[in-house]
Amino acid sequence: MNHYLMTASELIFGFIILFIVTKSLGKTQFSQITPFDFISALVLGELVGNAVYDHEVKILEILFAVVLWGVLIYFTELITQKYRKTRKVLEGEPNIVIHKGQIKYDTLKSSRLDINQLQSLIRQQGYFSLQDVEYAILETNGMVSVLPKPENDTPKMSDLNLPTQPAHLPITLILDGEVLYDNLKEVGFDENWLKKQLSKQGVTEYKEVLYAEWREDSPLYLNKYEKKSV
Known part of the structure; x- marks a missing residue:
């Protein structure tokens, strides 16, 4: 019985600490995460998970490990906010994978993205043909933002019989x-x-x-x- 009580107490304590830390670090720990955010969340979970199954680890040790890791993440995020040049290293940067309707193969290659994956990401934005896309940007979280060709925008200009204007990327x-x-x-x-x-x-x-x-x-x-x- 004591074994189950100890496991339950560590789980509850770990849940509370993880909740506090992730809330303090901001919403990127929950959605639109960058690779660095993903690793951070993964390590936080592993710290608590390993402690639950290793009964030689005490609650204070769990607290110390989670808080220390949370502080490291916090200061890393602070650095990226204060110093723009560090964001490319720590967070990555968006890449244009389709430019004026042309697929940028070199960019796809450097981003470890193939055409099938690009098509899948484009479909998730509601466009089922690469011909419909004027610009596509691979974001740091792995998603693709799409600027469609004017005639394929919603509502379609061709459906309204209106003259189209060229699309311009901000x-x-x-x-x-x-x-x-x-x-x-x-x-x-x-x-x-x-x-x-x-x-x-x-x-x-x-x-x-x-x-x-x-x-x-x-x-x-x-x-x-x-x-x-x-």
Whole structure:
């Protein structure tokens, strides 16, 4: 009987601790997880699971291991929030696998993704032919985001007999107060143009901008950092 009581107490204690830790670390532990998030969640579960079946491990040791691992994950997430350059290493980065209707084979190869897998991911977004897709982006969580060709969008322009417009992929120019110069060069603009666009919206410094994106035939879209109330 004591054996069952000990197992039950360790399970209940582990459940409570894991719940607290995962809630503290944020929603990415539950959905849209990156490979790093998956490993983190897996190790947290293993720490408690092994402790339950090893009766030489005490509750305080479970607490120490789970809390320490949770602290390591927390500071890792904090680093990725503060320093944008670390995100590529720790979280990965999105990759364009279909560009203007053309499959980027080199990108598929480097992402360890074959055509059948790509088709499956595209179907999950509601498009059953690669011909319907103008852009497809492989996200860090393994899902694919799809921008369909204009005539295949919902509702379909062809069904409404309306003239179609070319699809344009939004380009991120500023992220977390830092200019993405490679993206700025890709769209054919320079820093002087960017500063003029920001000035039109009352922005004088890049660090004021949380996010800014450019899309052809549209003005520069940006979100500023929220001002802290005194």
